[in-house]
Amino acid sequence: EPEVTQTPSHQVTQMGQEVILRCVPISNHLYFYWYRQILGQKVEFLVSFYNNEISEKSEIFDDQFSVERPDGSNFTLKIRSTKLEDSAMYFCASRYSTGANVLTFGAGSRLTVL
Amino acid sequence: GIQVEQSPPDLILQEGANSTLRCNFSDSVNNLQWFHQNPWGQLINLFYIPSGTKQNGRLSATTVATERYSLLYISSSQTTDSGVYFCAVLTQGGSEKLVFGKGTKLTVNP
DSSP states (O other): OOOOEEEOSEEEEOTTOOEEEEEEOOTTOOEEEEEEEOTTSOOEEEEEEETTEEEEEOTTOOTTEEEEOOSSSOEEEEEOSOOGGGOEEEEEEEESSSSSOOOEEOOOEEEEEO | OOOEEEEOSEEEEETTOOEEEEEEESSOOSEEEEEEEOTTOOEEEEEEOSSEEEEETTEEEEEEGGGTEEEEEEOSOOGGGOEEEEEEEEOOSSSOOEEEOOOEEEEEEO
């Protein structure tokens, strides 16, 4: 079964450093997402991406964050100048088309900011 | 925006018991998914169920879209069923995204 692949599975960084989380969506999917889950809390929407541009972003997704699809397969989330409160699990998801359609999630990247 | 409410927030069962988890949502949706978050944090898709009833082994789900709720049934629970169960709905119109509820934390004791 096709999978969404995320790397790294766990990253530890110092406060103020830049982090790039990588995702390889399912190959024929067109819509891409990043979600965040702070430990013990619910999964929150960060940003959606379609046709090489951001479709929607949440209030959380401020200037500290950026997304990119640098080639035909990768979808990245960059977090600049990390803060302690950025520590969370970050999930990438993708789906094929609009309408009633399943989002497939990756296994997540756990970010720990010290 | 759309609100997704899950109940109960916590549930403790003995192995072998049955349970029902509920998800209410405040607006019409294109899709509804149930997830199980395992101890490693992975979100495992259980059901894609915008309406009707589906069954997969000991788990089944029913969504009544017109009344804006969904139910997840777990029968003959096992300790491996422990974890957090999330309901998430796909918003309609514009940029569609999944909006998650806060989850139900299930603990199944041996």
